[in-house]
Amino acid sequence: LPGEHHVIFAEVDGNFPNHHPDPTEESNLADLKRLVTKNNLDFGLAFDGDGDRIGAVDALGRVIWGDQILSILVEPALREHPGAAIVADVKSSQALFDRITTLGGEAVMAPTGHSLMKTAMTRTGAPLGGELSGHLFFAGDYYGFDDAAYAAVRLIRAVHLSGQSLTALHDAMPALVATPDLRFPVDDAEKFAVVDAVVARLARDGAVVDLTDGARVTTPEGWWLLRASNTQAMLTVRAEARTDDALASLLAAVDAHLAACGVTRA
Template sequence: MRHRLPSSILREYDIRGTVGRTLNAPDATAIGRAFGSIVRRSGGTRVVVGRDGRLSSLMLEAALVEGLRAAGADVIRIGVGPSPMLYHAERHLEVDGGVQVTGSHNPRDDNGFKMVLGHRPFFGSDIMALAALSEQGEVESGAGGVSDVEMLADYVARLIAGDRLHPLRIGWDAGNGAAGPAIERLVQLLPGEHHLLFTEVDGNFPNHHPDPTEEANLADLKALVAREKLDFGVAFDGDGDRIGAVDGEGRVIAVDQLLAILAEPVLRRQPGAAIVADVKASATLFDRIAELGGRPVMWKSGHSNIKTMMHEVGAPIAGEMSGHIFFGELGGHDDALYAAIQLIRAIGGGGRTLAAMRDAFPDVVATPELRFPVEEARREEVVQEVLARLAADGARVDRTDGARVTTADGWWLLRASNTQSMLTARAEARDQAALDRLIATIDAQLALSGVTRSG
């Protein structure tokens, strides 16, 4: 009954590893046994389970279900679909928890588990407690049942509930991920004209890697938008909770720009509401929220951190630069397909094209996420060293998540990655010369701590 999970798969927000190397069927069974025990000790018995389309997901799901049932939990399987469909099922079925088998946007051979308990994210200390329970062998025993429920039609119907949508011409790139079947069903219910790319679920990801936050992965979508002269295009990651977008001119719309666009109709409905975004987001986003009469809240990166803060401040919408947009009406969960529908509503209701909305944002230049490899033990130490030097220099620093430093040139951020042995940085400025000075400052600060940039 005792099973020690490899420490490398215990991430801040989920459990994730490389199948056949750090994650195997016995691990999945142990995770199911421990999570099922936690559900039962919280007074519940029923767990809904979904999976993405990765080659290893069926095997891992079967092992997970075996463990859940051995703990005495009753399992409801909903099959292949995006993680937001699992969140939908966890909210609307009579269940006590949920697990999605998914590798998200990771490389093909990776896989893992995202968990929800009592309609709240299960992360951080929860995951460490699950691992300790498994290692100690203090798990429940039983003989739970298993059943299958069809959720796709109900999930898609929820996506478009509400007022009729404005007809637009849109490209959709599913990247051969688990959102493909939902997108196929969704566009049949939408007005307008829709062009689909790579909606067949294929865990080999034969066309491009399913991570829409990498611009190289949007090449096919850009070509489609240009060829068909579409209004805009949207793309999704492997489990449908990250969104990417390009406007009618083929320009990438950053996630903080998407959030600014989506916040406008939200704040018309809820004046003065809090809107949460992570520390990597543009200063122009926080300024725009304030201009619209909202209350901008900057918070720590990481989807579980953002979800938790949303609940604390009652925010109707939130986002982070990794492509997640969260909605209060969905219980605070992130759903890239729902974000696409809300983008259609915002464009239709605003009477402007997505390209025009993008042009209305102030001109700034920004880096992508810069990455600095460090030893695991040095991640937090280096950030603290930099903070100490900044304090000695009298710099203007926000310590919400690492160091976000505002200067006359703009701002720069340095933080410890929650998931890798890396420091990550980002900078934004009014022009390239100012951005170059900010980047030089980051490099200089890290050099003083013996760290250099990768790539």
């Protein structure tokens, strides 16, 4: 690719002497942020250990999360596939689903998990899908799986086609505050029962709940999600709102529902 490129930590070492290769942990992106801002680069890219997840930072060193990367990829995808379905996992920002709809696409919410995402894409014929975790899936003119190197090229292309910088695209996104994926231990034998109990309480309260994967609850303040991990003895919580106070209110609601089930977020 033309341009000025810098590579860090290119030597393969399974001991991970620099940091764990997880681009969803902001602390793992500290060296990339420093490199980008020090050298006045347009943006930086990060990959996980097996090359199927991507992370990014803009010229100011701000993290572009997986659902935000997907939001940037949506416009060229829908230009090439008008009216197509775009799949995003249940943890993704509401701003992403709204953007897909605004651009004339069909916003499809899917359970978290790469096999579940690929199933949803096949079912809907979606050319593009992605998760908050940085798994991005390309069908249509690609093979339908998550490939971080290919995702990087597609992101570079999308930024070029926009005629703007990645930083400008980031600035144009709705100003929202959100938690990371908050995980806390709950026994495997109990985690699904806890979610079911919370869902029952929400139904009694007349809450607006999406049951795609756990319970995603929409309120005037924003939304929150409670789901059981597919792979660990964990429950996960995520929430998004327009203000810090609203976010705190959403988390307080989650904690109240968990407390009624005898569970506390550690």
